[in-house]
Amino acid sequence: MDSLDLHTCAEFDRWIDDAGTITLTAHTFPDGDALGSTVALCSYLRDCRGKNAAVILPNPYSDDIAFIAEDAPVLSYSQSREEADRHIGRSDLIICMDCNAFNRTEGLQDILSAAKVRKVLIDHHLGPDRDAFGLVFSTPDISSTCEHLFWILLRMHDMAGDAARLPEKARTALLAGMTTDTNNFANSVFPSTFEMASALLAAGTDREAVLSKLYNSYRENRIRLIGYLLGEKLRITEHGAAVMILNAEEYRRFQLREGESEGIVNMPLAIRRVRLCIFLKEYAQDGNFHISIRSKRGTSAASFAREYFHGGGHELAAGGRLYYPQDIAAPEDAEAYVLSCLDRFLQA
Template identity: 30%
Template sequence: MENITQLKALLGVPKNIVITTHRNPDGDAIGSSLGLYHFLNKGGHTVRMITPSEYPENFSWMPEIEKMVVYDIDPEYSQELVEKADIIFCLDFNALDRIDKLGDLIEPTKCHKVMIDHHLYPEGFADFLLSDTTASSTCELIVDFIHLLGMESDLDVKIGECLFTGIITDTGSFRYSTSAKLYRIVGELVERGVDDYKLQDLINNSMKEKHLRLLGHCLNNRMEILEEYNTGIFYLTKQDYEDFDIQRGDTEGIVNYLLKIKNVKMAAFIMEQPKIVKISLRSKGDFSVQEIAQKHFKGGGHKNASGGFSFQPLETTLKRFKGVLPQYRDKLAAAVI
């Protein structure tokens, strides 16, 4: 991060700070927001968190998550907080359109803006930028940020648990996007008192009965394997959403089950939601799904985890996805796992 000295000086005096993250926040978005929130509170700042939409219920155990302001529920209070902010931290997104109407509020403000993110192609709206596409997660970068400030002694258990949570979820419990540096970071967090076993249990072993029944439905009734393209597909219909009472976060992680099949190198989860069809893509090894998401489905993300959307009907979107696969047949066949 360039001009870290200037940012450190700004943070040396208590400020009104807003932390925001992307719509439909996942574990990394929530963990990085809460971790930074608790860290900045130690510096005597007045800190508020705003998310464009509600967070998944399965993260409700995280410390002080209830203090997150949801723009969709309270846009007027969100606007008031943005207008009063001296500094706005933008976490786990690389463009203001990723936070919808909240981005329209933030863009014209004169306050200092800080982006901390690990996605490709960050927009240039921030005054301070910490961007690393090789990082496992934004939570990993928050640890880097605290070290850059020379304030690692402030990393306590509460901050560490939040950041460890985002690292677990964005790496699929350390199955991908790992590095020697990441393991040094999580080792540091454990040394500071983080109970990684407890966190793994809270994150991975807190399903409701309906979650397992939904997974069974996907495996038994909504799975298609395209062997010639080393690709697996799950899909859900609007009726499935009603039958299983699918709420925000209920489908998290299901797409990864396709990658358990030996020769499947790319997995797609295509979900028919009320207004759009959402596409979640995952891959193994050196095959990148980022290009498919960006080029064909107005999305983006990372090499092994990306997403997009379509305004076409589910059947049309499925056909369209299958239609692009011949372009990637050779790359998928040659991909090294």
């Protein structure tokens, strides 16, 4: 990766040397990249640098990515607040990952913003809150935070550019996080992404095991849900937009756990005439929806999320929210509202 700022890397290396206790955090509803990058860095800091490092996430990660965190010190702030507060209180370095600002860390926002210690950002989203961090590693021209971290780690003085020096746990977490964020090398892949994968494989990382845990270990519920959504809920507009809405009653009926509908939003893009897919999910029966948007080249998921759904993200993969009663007069109006937004956006 050419654009990595070597001075910032050297400074980060020194900040690690200076630190004793370190807090690593990531965005709310942590996905594979958030969990993989924090766990990988935590493993490096503990095993290679002897630091008292812990990962503190805003809320629990889902079961399907739990293998990434096996045996790692990962706390959820919503479940272990006291222990987390103690660790943050002792920390002299805070590292925020896969997240462009503390306001995406939910309940952790206040304590992290208020902490008077050195802070580092390692991310790949647009719009980093540069003022909140002393050191910023941020570029959207990289597959994932895991990949960004990989190139930074190789620059640490004890690594000498050799991926094989990373603990096996860190290598596995990095590969898993990059794989989920690129949808197994399907999106936002750069030449550097294959170089990273190649180096990790050469270092002995077991990709087959990672793939099997990521893609062949689902609960039956998820596959049944996919059948239902694609079979009965999918609607495609004349402008080539696919819409799927999962309401709270259905969420309960399929006994879904957090993260189990992850990635389904990509599936309708396999249809030739579909240029954009939007997936709405209502967790509680309150008319508020979480929104995922994916698009094909030439249609901007990020603009659609920004203009209509209080969100944003990457060009072809974005997210947002639909609020009741601010955006819609009744929860049942969600579909009609989305369809009218789509008409305006895709005709423009």
